[in-house]
Amino acid sequence: MAAIGFIRLEPYDGKLSRTVLRGGKDSNALLLPDYASVEMLYHPEYAGCPMAVGGDPEARHGIILTANYIAKKKGVKTGQALWQAKIACSDLVIVPPRMDLYLKFSSMLREIYGEYTNLVEPYGCDEAWLDVTDSTVLKGGGRKIAEEISRRVKRELGITVSIGISWNKIFAKLGSDYKKPDGITAFTKENYKELLWRLPAADLLYVGRSTRNTLNRYGIKTIGELALSDPKFLERLLGKMGLVLYTFANGWDESPVSPQGYEAPVKSIGNSTTTPRDLENNLDVQIVLMALAESVAARLRKHGFKCKVVSISIRDNGLYSFSRQKKLERPTDITNEIMKAANELFREHYNWQHPIRSLGVRAESLVLSDIPIQFNLFVSEEQREKQEKMDQAVDDIRRRFGYFSVQKAFMYQDKALASLDAQSSHTVHPIGYFNGR
Numbered sequence: 001m002a003a004i005g006f007i008r009l010e011p012y013d014g015k016l017s018r019t020v021l022r023g024g025k026d027s028n029a030l031l032l033p034d035y036a037s038v039e040m041l042y043h044p045e046y047a048g049c050p051m052a053v054g055g056d057p058e059a060r061h062g063i064i065l066t067a068n069y070i071a072k073k074k075g076v077k078t079g080q081a082l083w084q085a086k087i088a089c090s091d092l093v094i095v096p097p098r099m100d101l102y103l104k105f106s107s108m109l110r111e112i113y114g115e116y117t118n119l120v121e122p123y124g125c126d127e128a129w130l131d132v133t134d135s136t137v138l139k140g141g142g143r144k145i146a147e148e149i150s151r152r153v154k155r156e157l158g159i160t161v162s163i164g165i166s167w168n169k170i171f172a173k174l175g176s177d178y179k180k181p182d183g184i185t186a187f188t189k190e191n192y193k194e195l196l197w198r199l200p201a202a203d204l205l206y207v208g209r210s211t212r213n214t215l216n217r218y219g220i221k222t223i224g225e226l227a228l229s230d231p232k233f234l235e236r237l238l239g240k241m242g243l244v245l246y247t248f249a250n251g252w253d254e255s256p257v258s259p260q261g262y263e264a265p266v267k268s269i270g271n272s273t274t275t276p277r278d279l280e281n282n283l284d285v286q287i288v289l290m291a292l293a294e295s296v297a298a299r300l301r302k303h304g305f306k307c308k309v310v311s312i313s314i315r316d317n318g319l320y321s322f323s324r325q326k327k328l329e330r331p332t333d334i335t336n337e338i339m340k341a342a343n344e345l346f347r348e349h350y351n352w353q354h355p356i357r358s359l360g361v362r363a364e365s366l367v368l369s370d371i372p373i374q375f376n377l378f379v380s381e382e383q384r385e386k387q388e389k390m391d392q393a394v395d396d397i398r399r400r401f402g403y404f405s406v407q408k409a410f411m412y413q414d415k416a417l418a419s420l421d422a423q424s425s426h427t428v429h430p431i432g433y434f435n436g437r
Contacts, residue, residue: 004172010096036066037159038105039095050074051093054082066317103303112152130256146184169255170248178243197224204248223249271295276416278317279356285416292361293339298365298395306331307363310341316354324349334387382420
């Protein structure tokens with residue numbers, strides 16, 4: 001029987017707690033570190049305290065990204081505004097997110113997972129499915145593999161994981177939530193109706209608040225009640241998603257665990273800024289776009305990614321905003337290529353009806369940097385290689401001596417804009433369940 005596992009990094013509250021593995025007919029597991037558990041590892045002084053990872057506590061528009069179990073028990077929820085979380089838990093400690101650190105732990109986790117299977121499918125930035133079916137002959141069954149991974153993560157990384165095991169991805173994910181922290185749960189074809197069908201329907205993947213409320217109005221409150229509902233009724237009620245949820249609840253999902261291949265564990269890395277003053281001409285925009293492009297490209301190189309799509313976002317001083325994207329001829333992490341694409345998008349789509357207040361640059365459709373590339377006869381590979389080496393040299397200088405130790409000359413045509421430190425803030429978007437499907 002195949003084994004699917006789902007692994008989740010869990011909030012750390014002073015004890016080791018971390019991943020979820022799910023197994024069954026196929027073995028899927030979701031990987032990547034939970035922000036709270038990693039932060040607790042680096043802040044032992046917060047042991048036993050309610051702690052959350054969120055935006056700048058001084059910025060009231062920031063939100064909670066994740067929280068440890070102590071904070072969750074006091075009413076702190078993911079997605080809450082910081083001020084709401086403080087009302088729920090007055091002694092809440094909020095730390096800013098450090099995506100570089102989380103991606104570093106993700107990379108280390110992937111190395112561990114890779115010793116058991118090449119079928120590793122990320123789900124967001126702190127979870128993953130593993131299909132260890134072909135490894136069970138050498139490594140043992142799904143539970144034995146889950147226990148070994150759990151021990152290794154504790155010993156080698158100092159964090160814990162909760163693991164769900166089942167024959168399909170959806171039940172494996174549910175298993176990762178069943179016993180937390182540091183738990184391992186197996187949903188089999190023999191026990192899933194007894195254990196899983198009594199859980200709230202809201203626990204099922206893609207049953208959000210609106211869908212939950214709709215189901216509740218018709219008396220469908222558990223996964224079992226959803227599984228036993230009339231599929232035609234669910235389709236009328238929720239459209240195609242009704243049939244998807246019906247399939248999920250009955251354990252009929254046959255989605256394979258996608259091989260890791262060259263896909264990155266996140267789908268985009270971006271940076272945006274509200275400028276020190278309104279931008280009034282193309283030169284102003286070029287200076288800010290270059291700072292953002294340098295920032296995003298450096299982050300891609302640091303984590304071994306390249307992008308296949310570049311997008312920009314624009315907001316003028318009338319608060320009108322829009323975004324545009326462009327597919328590149330080949331994946332890149334070269335600063336000038338990202339800058340060129342961003343600048344072309346801007347010139348094609350903005351007509352200067354109003355000065356600009358905010359700009360953003362995002363690298364999307366990420367792949368690993370060692371992906372095979374088809375050479376272009378009309379592009380100088382020698383020149384691209386020189387640009388790559390130059391970017392790497394700039395990265396090294398800034399790492400040793402600071403961001404402003406080296407800059408492009410044209411940036412200094414405006415001292416206020418040139419002083420923009422675009423390295424300090426990045427947004428990383430995770431990969432979802434239906435990504436690529």
